[in-house]
Amino acid sequence: MLSGFRPAFCDARSGEVRLCRTVDGELAEAHTLEHLPQEWVAECDGGGRPVRLRPEIRAGFLRGIDFWRLSDLLRPALDA
Secondary structure, three states: OOOOOEEEEEEOOOOOEEEOEOOOOOEOOOOOOOOOOHHHEEEEOOOOOEEEEOOOEEEEEEEOOEEEEHHHHHOOOOOO
16 A cells, blocks of 8 residues: 555545444455445445445545545655
């Protein structure tokens, strides 16, 4: 993973960003659907775990206070 980038999701409507967390609530090293707001979830499995998010929820990474969409990483403008 690039230094300082944490997997996260962003609500394109509100701009709210949530870091990805494991089932135990620890920060995750990969994109997970655990611990996201219920209103972001479009579908859950039989056990109640999220399996699909609403279309306006974007996957990306949080670096400092900036959210980077996956497509942003194709042309990063990183500080020196």
